[in-house]
Structure formats: structure tokens, C-alpha cells
Amino acid sequence: MICSSGFWRRHIRVSTICSFSALLLVLLNNTTFAADVDYVVQQARCAAKPCLHISVSFTSSGDGETLVRLPGDYAGSVGAELGVRELRAIGTASIVRAGSGDIKVAAKTGDRVTLHYALTPPETRDASSMLAGVYLPAIDTARARLLGWTAFVIPMLSPSTTRTASMTFRAADGAALTAYSNLGALGSVVEFAWHPMTIGTSVVLLGDYVSHAPSLGGGTRDSNRATLVVSGNEPARRDFKALAQDLMAVHGAIAQYWGSASTDVPLVYFGEIRDSSSSLKGSAFGAAFLTFATADRPRDGLTYLWMHELNHAWLPRKMLRQYGRRGADLYWFSEGFTEYVTHCLLEDGGFRAPGHLARELREAQKRLAAVTTPQPYLTLVQRFHSDQAAYKQVYDRGFLLAAVWDAEIRRGSAGVRSLRDALRSLVSDGAENRTVLDASTLEPVMTRAGVANFSQDVRRYVDQGNVPDLPTTLAH
Numbered sequence: 339m340i341c342s343s344g345f346w347r348r349h350i351r352v353s354t355i356c357s358f359s360a361l362l363l364v365l366l367n368n369t370t371f372a373a374d375v376d377y378v379v380q381q382a383r384c385a386a387k388p389c390l391h392i393s394v395s396f397t398s399s400g401d402g403e404t405l406v407r408l409p410g411d412y413a414g415s416v417g418a419e420l421g422v423r424e425l426r427a428i429g430t431a432s433i434v435r436a437g438s439g440d441i442k443v444a445a446k447t448g449d450r451v452t453l454h455y456a457l458t459p460p461e462t463r464d465a466s467s468m469l470a471g472v473y474l475p476a477i478d479t480a481r482a483r484l485l486g487w488t489a490f491v492i493p494m495l496s497p498s499t500t501r502t503a504s505m506t507f508r509a510a511d512g513a514a515l516t517a518y519s520n521l522g523a524l525g526s527v528v529e530f531a532w533h534p535m536t537i538g539t540s541v542v543l544l545g546d547y548v549s550h551a552p553s554l555g556g557g558t559r560d561s562n563r564a565t566l567v568v569s570g571n572e573p574a575r576r577d578f579k580a581l582a583q584d585l586m587a588v589h590g591a592i593a594q595y596w597g598s599a600s601t602d603v604p605l606v607y608f609g610e611i612r613d614s615s616s617s618l619k620g621s622a623f624g625a626a627f628l629t630f631a632t633a634d635r636p637r638d639g640l641t642y643l644w645m646h647e648l649n650h651a652w653l654p655r656k657m658l659r660q661y662g663r664r665g666a667d668l669y670w671f672s673e674g675f676t677e678y679v680t681h682c683l684l685e686d687g688g689f690r691a692p693g694h695l696a697r698e699l700r701e702a703q704k705r706l707a708a709v710t711t712p713q714p715y716l717t718l719v720q721r722f723h724s725d726q727a728a729y730k731q732v733y734d735r736g737f738l739l740a741a742v743w744d745a746e747i748r749r750g751s752a753g754v755r756s757l758r759d760a761l762r763s764l765v766s767d768g769a770e771n772r773t774v775l776d777a778s779t780l781e782p783v784m785t786r787a788g789v790a791n792f793s794q795d796v797r798r799y800v801d802q803g804n805v806p807d808l809p810t811t812l813a814h
């Protein structure tokens with residue numbers, strides 16, 4: 339996601355969209371620091387629209403300049419960054435430099451720094467803001483209390499075992515809101531051990547939502563547990579016990595596929611949406627997942643959605659280290675190959691009838707064949723977040739290529755190895771040190787696994803949009 343410094347100058351200057359109420363200032367002035375890093379999140383109105391007022395305070399780091407990461411680091415979350423308004427430092431601290439997704443805050447070493455900002459829903463549904471509108475739906479409606487990971491600016495203080503953090507939630511009138519989180523106990527203040535990436539990768543905070551069947555799986559083994567959170571007033575009146583069982587089955591199939599237990603206990607939020615351009619939506623933030631469906635989507639739509647999203651915890655997340663980058667140049671892999679694994683597991687796990695994967699591949703093939711003038715991949719990804727057709731083509735191209743390579747690897751190894759082995763080796767071989775995941779990372783791994791013409795295949799099937807023949811055998 340691109341964030342130029344020019345962009346930031348433009349937005350920091352916007353100061354009239356939203357003003358803080360006197361009430362909020364009184365509340366903030368009375369705030370006593372609960373921890374080393376404190377967030378206070380309050381529902382509010384900005385220019386007559388619902389928004390959030392957020393303050394974060396922390397102790398300035400050793401050299402007096404603290405790097406602060408702005409929201410945004412994952413597909414679509416750059417839109418939340420567009421919603422950050424009125425970012426300002428209070429007291430003696432000042433914002434000294436804006437640059438690609440980060441700012442620096444100057445203050446005397448050891449001084450307590452407070453930043454205020456308002457988070458508004460994106461005003462336009464342009465390419466970069468559309469998905470953020472999904473993650474923060476919330477701010478738009480009465481049920482608007484979902485806070486995604488994208489809401490928070492993160493002081494990049496060095497991790498310390500003794501540092502603590504807190505988050506406090508308030509309604510517009512200042513009343514405490516109960517928050518459910520994967521960080522700490524239920525309450526209006528959530529306290530936890532501080533690590534910048536705790537915020538960055540695994541927080542979903544659900545102010546004032548109801549949790550159903552938390553800690554599913556009875557806690558026998560961490561890898562067998564997941565937490566499903568749903569909002570309390572869904573119109574479809576779904577059977578949440580059944581959904582919880584589905585989620586556990588999905589989680590189990592994924593753990594088996596990737597072959598090593600994860601200590602992460604996934605936290606899956608599900609909420610119904612009323613719009614829109616798509617009846618299923620989801621996003622993965624580390625071990626936390628936001629998933630949405632319209633009321634008319636049946637139970638099997640959710641198993642597909644969860645299978646896809648929970649696989650993202652592995653692909654591409656576990657294939658590179660935490661601060662690592664995977665860019666739009668690799669959406670064909672991160673989305674298309676996730677689709678492939680998803681449909682394999684839906685069939686193998688008994689969620690769908692035999693022949694499901696082959697059917698899905700044939701459908702993808704038909705869709706791509708119907709495109710009379712395939713556009714270059716790089717043209718498509720520019721419209722990835724704004725144009726459903728472009729986004730679907732990116733998925734489909736990667737999905738079909740995964741099938742081609744899976745068949746090739748199986749043929750070359752007389753059925754001993756498959757695409758799964760190549761994907762797993764991306765997790766196990768050097769992922770911790772990998773800073774970027776791109777075609778040059780993938781090529782040696784795929785080639786070793788038995789893909790004969792990696793670059794040529796990527797050029798033909800991803801870049802140019804040629805439609806591959808489907809492998810005659812689609813065993814998997």
C-alpha cells in the first residue's frame with residue numbers, strides 16, 4: 339500500500355472536519371495513566387457523522403524521537419489511514435516528520451506524549467478506501483462498535499517484558515463500553531503486555547458486542563481452539579452453535595493441511611452486513627479475522643469464507659517475518675493460491691461433495707475465457723480494491739495456476755509430492771528471515787518442487803491472462 343509523504347501533509351492539515359467536544363477534553367484531562375501505553379477510544383460525531391476519537395499516550399523513547407506507525411499495512415487497510423483526521427501531538431511533543439506510513443514524534447526523552455486523532459469512515463469508495471469501509475462498518479451504523487486493527491496508530495517502542503498497555507472504551511456520552519478482545523479479560527479497560535505487534539497483528543476489539551461460545555474446543559490443545567464472536571442482533575437468526583462447530587472443523591482441516599500446530603488461538607468475528615457489492619467479505623489480521631456476510635448467505639457460504647480467511651494466517655503470513663512485505667505484485671499468489679487450498683480443503687474435509695474443486699476450477703476457467711481482451715496483471719491490480727471484475731480475475735488467474743503447478747509437481751514426483759509440500763516449505767524454510775515475498779522468493783521453491791517453467795508460466799497465466807488447460811487429473 340502506498341502512502342506518500344505528500345499524502346500525509348495533506349491529511350494532517352485537514353483540521354476542521356472534526357472537532358473534539360468539550361466533554362471529551364474533560365474526560366481526557368481526567369485520565370490517569372493505567373499502563374505504559376494507553377489508548378482511549380470514544381464514539382463521537384465528526385461533521386454530523388459517526389466517528390471515533392482516539393488518544394494514545396506513551397513515554398517518549400530514549401532518543402526523544404518515537405516512530406509511530408499509522409494504520410495500514412495490509413490489503414485495504416490503507417483506507418483506514420485515509421480516515422485518520424486531526425492527528426496532533428499534545429503539550430510539548432510535536433510531529434516532526436511524515437513518511438511512508440509512519441510519523442516521528444519528538445519530545446524530551448522520558449516525557450509522556452499524547453497523540454489525538456479522529457477516525458472517520460472513508461468519504462469516497464475509491465480504490466484505497468473501499469475495504470476500510472468494510473473493516474470499520476461500524477462507524478456508520480447503530481451497531482457500530484467494531485474496531486478493527488486498522489483503527490490504531492502504534493508507537494514503535496522497543497518491546498519489553500515489563501511494559502504494559504491498556505485500552506479504554508467509551509460511548510459518546512462518556513459511559514464505559516464493554517469490550518471483548520483477544521488481549522485480555524472482558525471489560526471497559528483491556529490491559530495487556532505491550533508489544534507493538536500485539537496491536538499490529540492480532541487485535542480485534544469488539545466494543546459492546548456479544549460473544550457467543552468463546553474458546554470453542556474446550557481447551558484440550560491450543561491448536562484445537564478458536565474463538566467465534568458474533569454481534570448480538572443479527573437479523574438472519576443463525577444457529578450459532580452450528581456455526582461454531584463449522585468453524586472448529588474448518589480450523590482443524592487447516593491445521594492438518596499446514597502440518598504444524600500453531601499456538602495462535604484464532605479469534606473470528608462474524609457480523610452480518612446489509613449492503614452491498616459483495617455478500618461475503620473477510621480479512622485476516624494475524625490470528626484475528628473479520629468476516630461478514632449478508633443475511634441471505636447460508637451456512638456453507640460461511641464455511642467457504644472462514645476456510646479462505648483462516649488459510650491467510652498461513653498464506654502468506656507465515657511465509658515471511660512479521661514486518662515483512664508482500665505486495666500487490668503477489669496478489670495472484672496470496673489470493674489465488676489461498677483459493678486453491680480453500681477449495682481442496684472444502685472437498686477433502688467433507689464440507690463439499692466430491693468433484694467440488696474441479697467444478698470451481700472449471701468455473702474459473704470459463705470466467706477467464708469469457709474475458710475478450712485480458713488486461714495485463716499490473717493493470718488489474720490497480721483496480722483490485724475498486725473493481726470486482728478485476729479482483730476476480732486476479733483470484734482466478736492464481737487459482738488456475740495453482741492447479742497447473744499442483745498437477746505438474748505430482749506428475750514429476752510420481753504422486754509423492756504436491757503443491758502442499760512447496761507451500762509448506764515456504765513456511766518452514768527461512769520464513770523468519772524473509773523480508774519480502776515476491777516472485778523471486780517463490781521461483782526457487784517452486785522450481786525445486788518440480789515446476790519446470792516458473793517465469794514463463796507466471797508471464798503467460800498471470801501477467802498476460804492466458805487461460806491454461808485444466809490438468810486431466812484433478813486428484814488432490
Ligand SMILES: [Zn+2]
Binds near residue numbers: 646647650672673676
Ligand atoms: Zn483472501
